[in-house]
Amino acid sequence: MPSRSFSTAYLAQAAELAGNPGQLAAYNSQGHCVVLAGPGSGKTKTLVLKLARILAEDVQAPRGAACITYSQECARELTRRLEMLGLREAPNLFIGTVHGFCLRHLLMPYGRLADLPIQFPLSVASQRVSDRLIRQSGDELFGANHPYKAIDLGRHRRSVLNRNSVAWRSEEELAAWAEAYEAALRQGGLIDYDDMVVYGQRLIAEHDWVLPLVQAKFPVLAVDEYQDLGVALHRIVKRLAFDGGVRLFAVGDADQSIYGFTGADGALLMELAEREDIEPVRLQLNYRSGAGIVSASEMALGEDRGYRANDPTRQATIEFVLCPDGLADQAAHAVAQIIPVALDSKPGRTLGDIAILYTDYRAGDIVAKAVAAGGFDYIRVDTAAPYRKVALTSWVEDCAAWCAGGWRIARPQLRGLIDRYLAFHRANLDDAQARREGQELTALLWALRADQQSARDFVASLRNGILDRLLVAESSLADQKEQLDRMTAALAEGGALATLDIASLGGRDGSPDHLNLLTLHSAKGCEYDVVIMVGLDYGSLPWRKLSPEKLRESRRLFYVGLTRARDEVHMLYSGFVEGRYGPMRHGRSPFLDELEARMRAANL
Ligand SMILES: Nc1ncnc2c1ncn2[C@@H]1O[C@H](COP(=O)(O)OP(=O)(O)OP(=O)(O)O)[C@@H](O)[C@H]1O
Numbered sequence: 036m037p038s039r040s041f042s043t044a045y046l047a048q049a050a051e052l053a054g055n056p057g058q059l060a061a062y063n064s065q066g067h068c069v070v071l072a073g074p075g076s077g078k079t080k081t082l083v084l085k086l087a088r089i090l091a092e093d094v095q096a097p098r099g100a101a102c103i104t105y106s107q108e109c110a111r112e113l114t115r116r117l118e119m120l121g122l123r124e125a126p127n128l129f130i131g132t133v134h135g136f137c138l139r140h141l142l143m144p145y146g147r148l149a150d151l152p153i154q155f156p157l158s159v160a161s162q163r164v165s166d167r168l169i170r171q172s173g174d175e176l177f178g179a180n181h182p183y184k185a186i187d188l189g190r191h192r193r194s195v196l197n198r199n200s201v202a203w204r205s206e207e208e209l210a211a212w213a214e215a216y217e218a219a220l221r222q223g224g225l226i227d228y229d230d231m232v233v234y235g236q237r238l239i240a241e242h243d244w245v246l247p248l249v250q251a252k253f254p255v256l257a258v259d260e261y262q263d264l265g266v267a268l269h270r271i272v273k274r275l276a277f278d279g280g281v282r283l284f285a286v287g288d289a290d291q292s293i294y295g296f297t298g299a300d301g302a303l304l305m306e307l308a309e310r311e312d313i314e315p316v317r318l319q320l321n322y323r324s325g326a327g328i329v330s331a332s333e334m335a336l337g338e339d340r341g342y343r344a345n346d347p348t349r350q351a352t353i354e355f356v357l358c359p360d361g362l363a364d365q366a367a368h369a370v371a372q373i374i375p376v377a378l379d380s381k382p383g384r385t386l387g388d389i390a391i392l393y394t395d396y397r398a399g400d401i402v403a404k405a406v407a408a409g410g411f412d413y414i415r416v417d418t419a420a421p422y423r424k425v426a427l428t429s430w431v432e433d434c435a436a437w438c439a440g441g442w443r444i445a446r447p448q449l450r451g452l453i454d455r456y457l458a459f460h461r462a463n464l465d466d467a468q469a470r471r472e473g474q475e476l477t478a479l480l481w482a483l484r485a486d487q488q489s490a491r492d493f494v495a496s497l498r499n500g501i502l503d504r505l506l507v508a509e510s511s512l513a514d515q516k517e518q519l520d521r522m523t524a525a526l527a528e529g530g531a532l533a534t535l536d537i538a539s540l541g542g543r544d545g546s547p548d549h550l551n552l553l554t555l556h557s558a559k560g561c562e563y564d565v566v567i568m569v570g571l572d573y574g575s576l577p578w579r580k581l582s583p584e585k586l587r588e589s590r591r592l593f594y595v596g597l598t599r600a601r602d603e604v605h606m607l608y609s610g611f612v613e614g615r616y617g618p619m620r621h622g623r624s625p626f627l628d629e630l631e632a633r634m635r636a637a638n639l
Contacts, residue, residue, distance in 0.1 A: 040513045042121040043175070049084050052077075059083060059319040061284075068278055069261075069308045070286040070316045073342045074332070074598035075323025075562065078286035079259055083116045085284055086257050090122065093255075094616045099127025100255035103136045103295070105263035107424040108136075109560050111433075113259060114451070123451035127252070135426060137235030138511070140249070143225075143461060144209060149242045151234055153226050156461070158510045160225040161517035162423070168223075174216040177208070184294055188212050192229050193265055193298035228514075230555060236267040238272045244278035254281060258263040260560065261287030262301040263294045269303040276310065290336055291595050293556060319343055323562050323601055325351025327639060331604070332597045334633040335626060336590065343363045352603040353634070355627055357610070361618070362398060364608040366391070366405035373605050374411070374550070376514070377565045379475055381602070385547035388564040392555050393417075394594045398570050402552055413550040416557040421525030421532055427515035428522055430455050431502075435493055436541025438483045449477065456501075461511050461606050476501060490540035491526040491533070498523070555596045566600035567607065568593075573621040574612035 039504050052058040058081045060528055061070050068085075072078050086100055094100065102117070104110050108130045117123065117130060124130050129140060138157070147155045160168070177183060191209040195202045203210050222225060226234070238245055256275060258264065275281040289301030308315040321329045321343055327342035328351045333340055356373075358364040369391055377389055391402050396419035406413050422428055433447045433455075453473045457464060464472065479500040483493060498519075506516045525532040532540075539546060551563065555576075570576060577589035597604055608623035622628075 044319050045120045048080065049088075052081065052084065055315050056319060056621055057191050057319070057320075060314075061316040064284070064316070064407045066312050067283040067310075067313045068285075068316060069283075069304070069313050070303065070318065071288065071308055072286070072316075072318030073288055073321060074291065074356065074595070076318040076342070076552055077114070077320075077322055077575045078288070078318065079116065079560070081318075082257055082259055082284060082286050083113065083120060083122075083365050084209050086255070087120045087122055088116070089282075089284075090128070091213070098252065098254050099125070099129075100257060101136055101253040102130065102131040102257040102259070102607040103129070103133050103264075103268075104235070104258075104259040105133065105207065105299075105499065106559075107132060107426065107429055108557065109260055110426075111424070112560055114455075115447070118446075118448050118451050123448060124454045129253070133264055133427065134231045137231040137271075139458070139461070140253070141235040142231060143247070143511075145238060145242070145245050145248065146234065149238050149245070151238060153221065153230065153234060154224040156511065158225050159231075159512070159514045160220060160223070160227045161514045163517060164225070165220075168219045169216050172219050173212055176212055176215055183212060188216070189229060190296055190298045192233065193267060194300075194522075196233065196267060196270070217325040232267040232271075233263070237271050239271050243278075246275065249275060250279050256281050256283050258283070258285040259287075260291075261285045261290050261304045261307070262292040263287075263297075263559075264303075265294075265298045266300065266303065272307075279635045283313075290338070290340070290591055291559065291598075293559065293588060293595055295584065320345045322340070324598065325349040325602055327351035327353055328597065328600055328602075328604060329636060330639055331630060332594055334637070334639075335597055335630045336340065336594045337629070350384055350602070351600075352605075353639075354603075354605050356605055356607045357606055357623075359609055361609050361611065361613060362401050362570055363405060365609060366402045367409075368607065369402075369567045369569065369605070370405050370409035370411065373565075373567055374409075377603060381564065384564055385551045386413075387547040389567070390551035390553060390558065390561070390563040390565070390599065391567045391569060392409055392553055392558050392599070393568075394570050394576050395554060397421075398575075399554065400553060402569060406550055406552065411550045412539070412548055413552050414546065416550075421530070422518045422521035425515045425518045426455070427459065427512065428518045430459075430598065431494060431497060431519065431522065434483075434499055434541075435490065435498060435537045436478060436622065437536040438480055438485065439488075439536075439541045440486055442480075442484060445503050449480070452480070453477065459505060459512060461509055485537065487539045488538050490535040493540065494523055494526055494536045497546045521592070555592050558599050559595055561599055562600045562601060563599055565603040565605070566596065567605045568596045569607045570612075571606050571608040571624040571627055572610060572612045573624055574614075574619055576624050576626070578622060590626060593624070 052062050053099055061068055061081050062085050070078050114130050188209055191206055191281055192213050242532040287304045289304050292301030321342050322345045326347045329344045332355050358368045393399055396417040399417045437447055453476055456476050457469050524530055577586055610623050611618040611620040
């Protein structure tokens with residue numbers, strides 16, 4: 036057990052690992068370690084504790100660690116959990132997405148020296164500009180209404196890194212489109228999100244001198260959700276760890292790999308775990324779900340992984356519900372029947388403990404309408420959400436949480452908010468400047484504390500007070516400014532979030548008073564008492580006529596949904612999906628047929 040000074044929260048959590056030999060082995064590991072484990076097995080918990088321990092025992096400031104993950108939601112969860120242990124974003128602790136790491140810690144410091152063929156200072160294309168250039172370059176090459184899809188363009192760029200290879204040319208149209216789009220970006224002096232990782236990889240692969248510089252700053256690299264990170268990051272990790280002497284601690288679950296369309300591949304995690312110089316650790320206990328849900332989820336996956344519930348006596352509810360009149364009927368049933376009963380059946384359970392999961396934002400629109408008609412407030416996470424979570428919008432939400440009362444219990448911590456704010460300044464601030472900026476932010480947030488205030492006024496004050504000035508000075512934040520502008524527009528009179536108050540803005544990642552509406556993809560990494568999955572019809576999940584690989588990925592998506600639940604899973608279906616020309620009656624999802632048959636055979 037650790038020797039240096041640790042917070043009480045750390046000691047309490049670390050003590051919990053003592054009962055789990057796998058977690059303990061990972062926690063005590065001395066070199067590179069990869070934790071492979073199923074849902075709810077405490078991978079993220081082990082990762083944050085191990086990182087805290089390494090930082091206290093093995094690494095001296097100003098050296099530190101980089102902790103990276105795939106999405107902004109996961110990065111925020113990591114930030115939250117590390118803060119609870121007393122660790123927060125700092126010059127020697129990076130907590131964020133792979134894109135943020137590549138931009139801030141590879142391309143910005145070393146890209147110019149390496150003479151990368153991109154323009155410095157770096158300027159990141161906003162989503163709007165990037166979408167426009169993709170569309171224009173495609174139309175110019177192939178004419179309007181061409182059959183090629185932007186999603187495939189992205190996958191090709193992310194997954195084939197060698198532009199001189201046969202693989203790059205094997206999809207000739209996508210290669211030509213990528214080259215035209217990138218030329219248009221460069222003409223505007225811009226890079227996009229994929230460029231960050233692709234050029235980050237190139238920098239690391241082609242310039243040996245970068246390795247000791249990264250290693251000097253970050254002798255430790257922790258990666259969460261490894262299965263989602265794709266081939267470019269995999270190469271960055273391998274080069275840093277096995278050529279650059281960076282110590283690696285990675286966790287992931289290939290069965291939860293659901294981003295194949297972005298080029299991610301669960302096999303990369305397995306490849307890593309099979310190396311001789313890595314200590315692999317497997318975790319079997321599921322702390323999250325009741326035993327019935329653990330068994331059912333393995334049946335849904337169609338694989339026997341040997342996972343067990345930590346508490347085999349805990350009750351679980353799993354039900355299949357036919358709602359014959361389509362998705363709106365399913366949503367109405369969830370609102371009128373399932374949610375009221377779920378709220379009543381466990382003392383202290385709130386709306387925040389319940390989630391409705393669906394396949395895409397169109398289904399989200401139908402669900403949101405039914406939920407609003409039922410009089411419930413909700414938080415919605417999908418592509419139709421009024422703004423995307425990027426580091427800046429997440430930070431604004433966390434400032435709101437602090438001002439709305441979080442300051443009383445240091446959740447989030449003010450120091451963490453200041454350090455994240457300083458990290459938005461791409462130019463290195465000297466100590467005096469950093470202190471001044473920190474003092475200014477503190478004074479502003481202190482003045483904005485209020486238990487009740489409109490979110491619109493709060494965001495306007497934050498922008499007028501400090502943010503707009505920052506955004507004018509930092510062109511590399513253009514993509515993030517776009518999302519902040521969308522947040523501002525949604526909060527304006529007549530906007531989708533016009534009535535939001537500061538506490539709800541701060542609680543958009545989870546609030547006891549709001550039901551959670553999410554796509555199955557966004558639910559990754561989350562947990563709820565009660566999970567209601569809607570749209571489980573053939574043609575929706577899975578789509579029909581999928582390739583075997585895409586069908587496997589759909590099954591994993593179904594598995595991710597099921598495994599979010601602690602106590603109850605309700606699976607709703609109608610037996611048809613709405614098509615362009617009316618209902619298409621292909622029956623319910625074959626995943627449900629299989630699962631129900633297996634559960635019956637096992638007497639579950
Ligand atoms: N040793 C332990 N003792 C008690 N509770 C634990 C232990 N390890 C993890 N937990 C709890 O189990 C739950 C799941 O943990 P965590 O989120 O770290 O799992 P995960 O493996 O990252 O899950 P997923 O892959 O589904 O996102 C959390 O509520 C966590 O606090």
